[in-house]
Amino acid sequence: MIAPHLFFNILNFDFPKEKTKYYFSESPFTDAVKLHYSVLPNCIAELFPDFKPSKQNHIFSSFDLPNKEVKSITLNLKDENLYFVKRALNNRIYKHFRDDLNLIVRKNFINDNQIWVLNKEITNKAFKVYDKFSLKINFNTVSDYPELCIAYDGASKVSNLCADVLIEQHNIAPDNLNYVVYKNSIYRYDRRPEDIQTDSANTFPVLSNTLKQLLAIPSETRNPFENSYIPYLKKLKQFISTYLDNKDFQELIPLRSTEFIPVENRLISGVSDSSNDLIFGDRNIARVPSEGIKKGPFKIPENSTKIQFFFIVHKDDAERAKKLRKQLIEGVTYFSGFSKYVKFPFYTEDGFSIVYANTSNPIEEIEMKLAKKPFKTGVQYFAIYISPINRLDKDEQKHEVYYKVKEVLLKRNIFSQVINNARIDDKNIGFSLSNIAIAILAKLNGIPWQLAAKPSNELIVGIGAFKHMATNVQYIGSAFSFDNTGKFNQFETFQKNEVIELAGSISKSVRDFKKKFGNPSRLIIHFYKTMSEREIEPIETELNKLDLSIPIIIVTINKTESEDIIAFDNRWSGKYMPISGTIIKLGGHKYLLYNSTRYSDLPIGKADGYPFPVKLKIHCKDEKLLFDAALTKELINQVYSFSRIYWKALKQQSLPVTIKYPEMLAQITPHFENGQPPLSTLNNLWFL
Numbered sequence: 258m259i260a261p262h263l264f265f266n267i268l269n270f271d272f273p274k275e276k277t278k279y280y281f282s283e284s285p286f287t288d289a290v291k292l293h294y295s296v297l298p299n300c301i302a303e304l305f306p307d308f309k310p311s312k313q314n315h316i317f318s319s320f321d322l323p324n325k326e327v328k329s330i331t332l333n334l335k336d337e338n339l340y341f342v343k344r345a346l347n348n349r350i351y352k353h354f355r356d357d358l359n360l361i362v363r364k365n366f367i368n369d370n371q372i373w374v375l376n377k378e379i380t381n382k383a384f385k386v387y388d389k390f391s392l393k394i395n396f397n398t399v400s401d402y403p404e405l406c407i408a409y410d411g412a413s414k415v416s417n418l419c420a421d422v423l424i425e426q427h428n429i430a431p432d433n434l435n436y437v438v439y440k441n442s443i444y445r446y447d448r449r450p451e452d453i454q455t456d457s458a459n460t461f462p463v464l465s466n467t468l469k470q471l472l473a474i475p476s477e478t479r480n481p482f483e484n485s486y487i488p489y490l491k492k493l494k495q496f497i498s499t500y501l502d503n504k505d506f507q508e509l510i511p512l513r514s515t516e517f518i519p520v521e522n523r524l525i526s527g528v529s530d531s532s533n534d535l536i537f538g539d540r541n542i543a544r545v546p547s548e549g550i551k552k553g554p555f556k557i558p559e560n561s562t563k564i565q566f567f568f569i570v571h572k573d574d575a576e577r578a579k580k581l582r583k584q585l586i587e588g589v590t591y592f593s594g595f596s597k598y599v600k601f602p603f604y605t606e607d608g609f610s611i612v613y614a615n616t617s618n619p620i621e622e623i624e625m626k627l628a629k630k631p632f633k634t635g636v637q638y639f640a641i642y643i644s645p646i647n648r649l650d651k652d653e654q655k656h657e658v659y660y661k662v663k664e665v666l667l668k669r670n671i672f673s674q675v676i677n678n679a680r681i682d683d684k685n686i687g688f689s690l691s692n693i694a695i696a697i698l699a700k701l702n703g704i705p706w707q708l709a710a711k712p713s714n715e716l717i718v719g720i721g722a723f724k725h726m727a728t729n730v731q732y733i734g735s736a737f738s739f740d741n742t743g744k745f746n747q748f749e750t751f752q753k754n755e756v757i758e759l760a761g762s763i764s765k766s767v768r769d770f771k772k773k774f775g776n777p778s779r780l781i782i783h784f785y786k787t788m789s790e791r792e793i794e795p796i797e798t799e800l801n802k803l804d805l806s807i808p809i810i811i812v813t814i815n816k817t818e819s820e821d822i823i824a825f826d827n828r829w830s831g832k833y834m835p836i837s838g839t840i841i842k843l844g845g846h847k848y849l850l851y852n853s854t855r856y857s858d859l860p861i862g863k864a865d866g867y868p869f870p871v872k873l874k875i876h877c878k879d880e881k882l883l884f885d886a887a888l889t890k891e892l893i894n895q896v897y898s899f900s901r902i903y904w905k906a907l908k909q910q911s912l913p914v915t916i917k918y919p920e921m922l923a924q925i926t927p928h929f930e931n932g933q934p935p936l937s938t939l940n941n942l943w944f945l
Contacts, residue, residue, distance in 0.1 A: 262826055262827045262828035263519065263520035263525065263824050263825070263826055263827070263835060263841075264517045264518060264519045264520060264824065264825055264827065265399060265406075265517055265518055265519075265520060265822055265823070265824050265825075266406060266407055266408060266490075266493055266517060266822065266823055266824075266825070267395075267399065267400070267404045267405065267406050267407070267517060267518050267822065268404070268405045268407065268497075268501070268512050268513070268514065268515065268516075268517065268518065269400055269402040269403065269404060269405075269512070269513040269514065269518055270402065270403050270404075270405055270510050270511050270512045270513055271402065271403070271511045271513060272334050272335035272342070272403060272511075273334055273335075273509075273510075273511060274335075274511075276331045276332060276333045277321050277331065277332060277334070278321065278323070278329050278330070278331050278332075279298070279318065279320055279321055279329060279330060279331075279332055279345070280318060280319045280320070280321075280322065280323065280324045280327050280328070280329045281301070281304055281305075281316050281317065281318045281327060281328055281329070281330070282316070282317045282318075282326075282327035282328065283305060283308070283313070283316060283317070284317065285317050286317060286319070286324060286326060286327055287319075287324065288319045288322050288324070289317040289318055289319045289324075289327075290317065290318060290319075290320075291315045291316075291317055292315060292316055292317070292318050292341075292344065293314060293315055294308075294310040294313075294314055294315065294316070295340060296338070296340045296341050296344055297316055297338065297341060298330070298332055298337055298338055298341050299336075299337060299338050300330065300332075301316065303330065304328045304330055305328075320344070320345050320348045320349075321345070321348075321349075322352075334346075339396050342396075343368075343394050343396075344368060346394055346509075346510060347364075347368050347369060347370060347394060349509045349510070350370050350392055350509065350510065351364065351370050353505070353506065353509055354370065354372050354500075355441045355442070356441075357505070358500070359441060360372055360373065360374065360441060361373035361387065361438055361441050361442070361443065362441060362442065363442070363443040365391075369391060369392065369393045369394070370391070370392050371389055371390065371391045371392075371410060372389070372390045372391075372392065372496075372500075373387040373388070373389055373413070373443075374387060374388045374389075374390065374496070375387055376388050376412065381417075382417065383416065383417060383418075383472065383474060384414040384415060384416050384417055384464055384474065385414070385415050385417060386412050386413070386414055386415075387412060387413050387414075387415060388409070388411075388412050388492060388496075389409070389410040389411060389412065389413060390407060390408065390409055390410065390492075390493075390496050391406075391407070391408040391410055392405060392406070392407060393405070393406040393407075393408070393821075394406075395844070397844070398822070398843055398844040398845075399518075399520070399521070399524060399822070399843060399844070400518055400521070402513065404518075405510060405512070406821070406822050407493055407496065407497065407501075408493075408821055408822075408823075409489050409492045409493055409496075413463055413464070414463070414464040414469070414474070415438050415461050415462070415463055415464065416461050416462045416463075416464055416468070416472075417461070418461075419457060419458050419459065419460055419461055420434060420437060420446065420457045420460045420461070420462055421457040421458060421460075423462060423468075423472075427471075427472065429468070429471055429472075431446070431447075432447075433465075433467055433468060433471060434446040434447075434462045434468070435462075435463065435465045435467075435468075436462070436463040436465075437449065437460045437461060437462050437463060438460070438461045438462075438463065439453050439456070439459060439460050439461075440459065443463070446460075446462070481866060482863060482864055482865070482866045482867075483867070484832055484833075484834070484867040485867060485869065486825060486832065486833035486834050486867055486869075487831070487832070487833060490825060490833060497515050498515075501515060502515045517825075520824055520841060523842075524841050524842045524843075525839065525840070525841055525842075526840045526842070526890070527836075527838045527839055527840055528838040528840065528850075528890075528893060528894045528897045529890070529894050530838075531709060531710075532710075532838065532894045532897050532898045533837075533838070533856070533901070534708075534709035535549055535706045535707065535708065535709060535901060535902075536555055536706060536707045536708070536709050537549040537550060537552045537553060537554065537555055537706050538552045538553025538554055538555060538600065539552060539553065541553075542709060543706075544856070545854070546695075546705070546706060546901075546907045546909075547691070547907045549706055550598065550695070550705065550706070550907070553599075553600045554599055554600060554698055554703055554704065554705045554706065555704040555705065555706050555707045556703055556704040556707075557599065557600050557601045557698070557703050558601065558637075558698070558701040558702050558703040559702070560637050560701075561601035561602075561701075561703075562601075563635055563636050563637060564601065564604065564636070564637045564638075564639060564701060565604055565605065565606060565609070565636050565637070565638050565639070566603055566604060566605045566638075566639050566640075566641060567605055567606070567609045567610045567611065567638065567639075567640055567641070568581075568582070568605070568610040568611070568640070568641050568642075568643060569610070569611045569613070569623060569640050569641070569642045569643070569662065569673075570610065570611070570612055570613075570642075570643040571612070571613060571614070571616060571619070571643070571645050571678075572612050572613070572614050573645070574643050574645060574678045575612055577643060577678055577681045577682070578610065578641075578643055580681055580682075581641070581643065581676070581681050582603075582605060584681070584686060584690060585603050585690065585694075586603055588687075589686055589687045589690065590684070590685075590686075590687045591685070591687030591688055591690075591691060592686075592687035592688075592690040592691050592694075595690075595694055598691065598694045599694050599695070599697070599698045599703070599705075601703075609630065611623060611626045611627065611630075613626070616645060618658070619658065619662075620658065620661045620662065620665060623662060623665060624665055627665065627666075627669065632669070637701065638669075638671045639671065639672050639673065639674070639697065639700070639701065640666050640671055640672070640673040640674070641673070641674055641676065642659075642662050642663075642673050642674070642675045642676075643675075643676055643677075643678050643681070644658075644659060644675050644676070644677050644678065645678050646658065646659065646677070657928060659675055660925060660928035660929065661928075662675075663675075663925070663943075664928075664929045664930065664934075667934060667935050667938050667943060668935055670935075670937055670938070672700045672701065672941065672943045673943075674693055674696060674697055674700070676689070676693065688864075691907060692905065692906040692907060692908075695904055695905075695906065695907060696904060696905050696906075696945040698904075699904035699905075699942045699945055700941065700942055700943055700945055702941065702942075705904050706902065707902070708898050708899075708901070708902060710895075710898060713778070714774060714775070714777060714778045715777050715778050715779050715780070715781060716766065716767060716770050716777040716779075716780050716781070717781045717782075717783065717895070717899075717915060718763055718766065718780065718781070718782045718783070718915075719782075719783040719899075719913070719914070719915025719916055719918065719919055720759070720782065720783065720784050720785060720915075720916075720919055721785045721915075721916040721917065721918070721919030721920035721921075721922075721923060722785050722786075722919070722920060722923055723920050723921075723923035723924040747766065747769075747939050747940050748918070748919070748922050748939055748940070748944075749762050749939060750922055750923055750926045750932070750933060750934075756791060756792050756795050757795050759792075759795075759796075760795035760796045760798070760799045761799060763780075763782075763796055763799065763800075764796075764799035764800060764802070764803065767780065767800065767803060767805065768803065771803070771805075776805060776807065777805075777807060778807065779807050779808045779809070779810060780800070780807055780808070780809045780810070781810050781811075781812065781892065781895070782796075782809065782810070782811045782812070783812050783814055783896065783899075783913060783915035783916055784811055784812070784813050784814070785813075785814065785815070785916050785919075785920070786813060786815065787813045787874060787876075788811050788813065788876070793809075793811070796809065797809065808877055808878075808879050808882060809877065809878070810875065810876070810877045810882065810892065811875070811876040811877070812873055812874070812875055812876075812892055812896060813872075813873065813874040813875075813876070814871055814872075814873055814896060814912065814913065814915075814916050815871065815872045815873075815874075816869065816871060816872075816911075816912070821872060822843060822849070822872075823849065823869060823870060824839075824841055824849060824870070828858065829855070829858055830858075832867070834851070834853060834855055834867045834868075835851045835855075835870075836851065836855055836856065836857070837851055837852055837853045837854065837855050837856055838851065838852070838856075838897060839851040840890075840893055841870075843872075845874070846874060846875045846876070846883050846889075847872065847873065847874045848872070848873045848874075848875075848889075848893060849870040849871075849872055849873075850870055850871050850872075850873055850893060850896060850897060851870045852868065852870070852871065852897055852900050852909070852910075852911045853865065853866070853867065853868050853909060853911065854909050864908065865908065865909065866908070866909075868911035869911070870911075871896070871911055871912060873893060873896060875889060875892060896913050896915075897913075898913075899913035899914050899915050900912060900913045900914065900917075902914055903917060904942065904945060905921075905945040918942070918944075921944050921945070922944050925944050
């Protein structure tokens with residue numbers, strides 16, 4: 258049976274009926290690509306009887322492009338190795354769009370095609386805008402037929418000025434050129450083939466964020482609350498009607514229909530209803546944080562009577578600091594006041610705040626004034642930093658001030674909260690103060706709300722990442738949770754290549770858990786991408802040293818905003834986002850999980866947003882656990898629940914904090930001395 262209201266961004270097709278001649282050689286030849294032995298046709302031994310994969314891993318092929326100098330064989334793709342079929346059909350698609358239709362085509366690392374279509378509705382003297390569509394072939398992932406998944410990957414800008422002009426006339430350093438368009442193909446600028454390196458006049462750079470900044474081209478700011486499902490689906494339908502719903506394409510890929518396929522009922526399930534429950538003050542249960550917090554937080558800081566706030570503010574914003582203090586204490590529209598909201602007082606001591614004069618580099622001045630402050634033993638100080646720097650300001654040096662202020666304070670075990678000076682005058686400041694109060698409570702080791710799950714004897718480790726663009730270094734943040742109620746214990750950061758250090762840190766968390774609670778029943782790792790054997794092996798080695806025979810279950814958690822399968826809901830007044838908690842099973846222990854504030858067919862709040870689903874993949878060396886339906890649902894429930902304890906704001910998140918918090922940590926710490934926060938802060942949510 259099918260669920261007629263849900264449908265995938267997938268078209269079914271049939272295998273081509275006609276037999277086709279394909280061309281192969283053991284040596285490279287014109288227009289040939291190298292195919293690994295696992296991708297070769299089943300009958301390759303008929304052409305090359307002496308071919309031994311143990312001695313020669315590859316054969317060369319031009320697929321169906323004739324070449325009289327090499328061997329050929331006639332194949333029926335319906336009966337062939339599916340890996341070869343996928344490559345052969347992808348090659349047909351590539352040639353059709355690039356050579357026949359004269360469109361730009363880019364291949365990704367697994368040879369799927371991305372088609373770049375000129376957006377004629379947007380015109381600009383400096384650049385052209387291209388909409389990008391991925392065409393991905395799968396076999397029997399969610400249906401009984403071959404599948405063509407069509408995804409919209411957003412838009413890219415391509416400079417109207419060639420590479421030479423940008424370098425010579427606009428003084429753009431060549432190492433700022435990343436990808437370039439040459440004729441109908443895309444290359445890395447520093448790796449483009451020799452035969453086109455001399456033709457820079459026809460080489461046009463794709464505008465990266467760096468290039469946009471250097472050329473003073475403004476970046477678009479998308480409304481984070483708008484419904485992306487509607488324009489996404491519109492783009493897909495336009496692409497199908499223009500390029501796929503015709504005889505030429507369907508001679509290559511015989512589509513069964515140009516209508517997207519429905520989702521079968523057997524693939525659909527949902528999280529447990531109780532996964533939505535959150536516990537607030539006095540054990541009150543609610544599902545929406547903005548409502549539940551009215552009953553008070555789950556737990557206020559233990560030292561709430563010994564917390565002192567102070568402001569760090571530029572002299573020009575001294576009056577704003579007074580205004581903000583009044584707003585926090587007395588409340589303002591949408592915000593009842595700090596003590597009424599989080600149930601402990603906002604106390605400041607007269608004359609204790611820091612007023613500085615140097616706007617561009619205030620750190621030395623702030624440090625000097627901090628050194629003179631009479632900090633009392635036993636008092637937890639908390640700084641409210643009023644920043645004069647707009648978060649949209651493109652000057653990176655200005656933003657460094659924020660990180661340095663935070664680091665200077667952390668070295669003194671002082672946590673902080675930043676607020677932009679202009680925000681204080683905003684008529685909607687109450688929304689911001691509600692979020693700020695929640696974040697301050699969490700930074701002071703209070704608990705705004707907690708999951709209603711029954712604690713279990715398992716250890717959950719979350720690992721997220723953030724790429725620091727200035728240094729091109731990817732940092733890994735790892736967050737350790739001791740139980741499934743969302744209580745976090747420790748945070749650390751590593752560079753991407755520090756897999757041994759990461760494994761040692763996970764091992765330490767297991768040892769700490771063992772000392773407090775005994776052996777964990779299992780280790781669950783939430784990872785921001787698919788873990789490689791290189792990353793898993795050190796973790797297993799470290800755990801073996803502990804003499805623990807517990808299962809290690811890895812849940813990969815990815816965003817699915819492009820190049821992937823998603824599902825739409827036709828039932829919800831043309832808004833298309835499925836109900837929160839919907840789980841859709843894909844092939845290979847992969848799942849889509851929808852996570853939003855849509856709990857029914859009623860409208861959602863204007864600021865709630867329409868997030869795309871996250872894609873989950875569950876991996877465990879003990880394969881029988883992968884087929885345990887109850888365990889799978891428990892693991893997905895956990896991912897869903899962990900997205901509901903995001904304490905930086907009241908707004909629901911689509912990613913769990915096991916991925917979100919480490920990503921935030923990894924974003925900040927590269928700006929610190931030695932790329933690490935002070936050791937004394939590793940068990941605190943100071944980075945919210």
